[in-house]
Amino acid sequence: MEFQNTREFAQQLDAKDKLAKYRDEFIFPHVNGKQVIYFTGNSLGLQPKRTKAYVDEVMDDWAKLAVEGHFYAEKPWWDYHERFAGPLSKIVGALPTEVTVMNTLTVNLHLLMVTFYRPTARRYKIICEEKAFPSDQYMLKSQVKFHGFDPDDAIVEIKRREGEHNIRTEDVLAKIKEVGDELALVLMGGVNYYTGQVFDIKTITKAGQDVGAYVGWDLAHAAGNIKLELHEWNVDFAAWCSYKYMNSGPGNASGAFVHEMHHNDMDLPRFAGWWGHNKERRFLMEPAFDPVRGANGWQVSNLPILSLAPYLASVEMFDEVGMTALIAKRDLITAYLEFILHEIDKEVDSTFEIITPPNPEERACQLSVFLHGEGRALFEYLMKNGVIVDWREPNVIRLAPVPFYCSFEDMYEFGQILKQGIVSHKK
Structure with a gap:
């Protein structure tokens, strides 16, 4: 599939996503009155509404x-x-x-x-x-x-x-x-x-x-x-x-x-x-x-x-x-997130290094990104702007686009916030 770094393209992927309805089965935190983009399901998953x-x-x-x-x-x-x-x-x-x-x-x-x-x-x-x-x-x-x-x-x-x-x-x-x-x-x-x-x-x-x-x-x-x-x-x-x-x-x-x-x-x-x-x-x-x-x-x-x-x-x-459906979406949304990261990297002339294997057979629902030239300030910017990510020393953020509740539009929106964060810290 040929990806595009546009909101319209991300929304088209969401429209075709058979698991999209499950996003409404989960409770999302809010930052600044807006539902967060949640990338830390590899640390603590969101609460399903049916749990109560x-x-x-x-x-x-x-x-x-x-x-x-x-x-x-x-x-x-x-x-x-x-x-x-x-x-x-x-x-x-x-x-x-x-x-x-x-x-x-x-x-x-x-x-x-x-x-x-x-x-x-x-x-x-x-x-x-x-x-x-x-x-x-x-x-x-x-x-x-x-x-x-x-x-x-x-x-x-x-x-x-x-x-x-x-x-x-x-x-x-x-x-x-x-x-x-x-x-x-x-x-x-x-x-x-x-x-x-x-x-x-x-x-x-x-x-x-x-x-x-x-x-x-x-x-x-x-x-x-x-x-x-x-x-x-x-x-x-x-x-x-x-x-x-x-x-x-x-x-x-x-x-x-x-x-x-x-x-x-x-x-x-x-x-x-x-x-x-x-x-x-x-x-x-x-x-x-x-x-x-x-x-x-x-x-x-x-x-x-x-x-x-x-x-x-x-x-x-x-x-x-079923795991088959979850893995199929996992592979697609992780690949789209990888594409977005590379696109933003080119746009802001930064240097991201994805240390997770590029081979889909050797990775799952996580991309660990080495932020060369960027520090913890970028992580804090993301958190303050509603992107919940995980920081690991010395300079890595972990991103887990969990297929149950993450959307393709989340991936696009994350890219835009990431770009704004890098640009603002370079000024």
């Missing part, structure tokens, strides 16, 4: 039924989480028994590492990517120390080549082969939070398992954003937050995946709790732990229903639309 009804339903059941809501609410609380199995499994490419919801992201990764990081004197190393999200870095270091190893020795980071912003798959595979039989675990982000690079999950997973390691993924920036086939790719485990692309609300419950090949292995250690116990016998209060056969067997405590309610509202919206 789901939360109100739980509040009403709590008021009317109190403890009996566990069994007699319209959506009984004791099996509330089971409603996620169908829609979530479609989002991440899993069997319904392979997914669950529980806790929060880093908590889930820690719990999953109880099972999948069991170092020995010989096989103890972990491979991750350079500049992983800080929470993952802290988690990995604390796990390694807990097992009595030195993080400087046990944690192997895949680094970017000199002068490059993204990690090459060939370098990941080479490092896996190099570490070889010392490798206990590969744990990487499916999408790098800083650059927006999408990793080749299928290829990396196979390479790690071929040398005898487990392979897990932090899908915080991937779930609800990219095509995932966790079951078919034979991923051992994964976890993701729900508040970014899945719009469940700040700090909300996490999703988790455990491949079915591990479901019946009772020799795998795990930290047990009664909500992971055999559902049919849970209330018998038996002393011996009998885990549910499936990802639910990794649950620990009963679920926070008030947190799950907005998440359920969102995953049911995903089920209506």
Whole structure:
């Protein structure tokens, strides 16, 4: 498609957009009395309007039924989480028994590492990517120390080549082969939070398992954003937050995946709790732990229903639309945003460097832009003028044109505000 940097062209794209109606399903903040252009769904998604009804339903059941809501609410609380199995499994490419919801992201990764990081004197190393999200870095270091190893020795980071912003798959595979039989675990982000690079999950997973390691993924920036086939790719485990692309609300419950090949292995250690116990016998209060056969067997405590309610509202919206339609719009609107950035760059004679891979297969709903010659003042100008973007040191803004609620006209309007901001700061 030949793009044009005009409002009319952007409006034509919106008129053809089959997902355009979903924009009205979300609540937008306002700046200076005007609805914002929202580019930070990769940090916190907007609130779906339907969320309130789901939360109100739980509040009403709590008021009317109190403890009996566990069994007699319209959506009984004791099996509330089971409603996620169908829609979530479609989002991440899993069997319904392979997914669950529980806790929060880093908590889930820690719990999953109880099972999948069991170092020995010989096989103890972990491979991750350079500049992983800080929470993952802290988690990995604390796990390694807990097992009595030195993080400087046990944690192997895949680094970017000199002068490059993204990690090459060939370098990941080479490092896996190099570490070889010392490798206990590969744990990487499916999408790098800083650059927006999408990793080749299928290829990396196979390479790690071929040398005898487990392979897990932090899908915080991937779930609800990219095509995932966790079951078919034979991923051992994964976890993701729900508040970014899945719009469940700040700090909300996490999703988790455990491949079915591990479901019946009772020799795998795990930290047990009664909500992971055999559902049919849970209330018998038996002393011996009998885990549910499936990802639910990794649950620990009963679920926070008030947190799950907005998440359920969102995953049911995903089920209506489907990942295929979301990805199709994602690719088009991201490409249009890339075009707008290059056009504005030429008009104002500035120097933007998009550090996200140009190949659509290696990126998703994010463009990270290095603002050479521009500083934080430009970021602040955008924010004051109703463009909500994300700043990352030293000089990068992250732009996520989320297909559920961003419009093509937003992309055009952003370009005009960006141009005004650059021109005003050059005067």
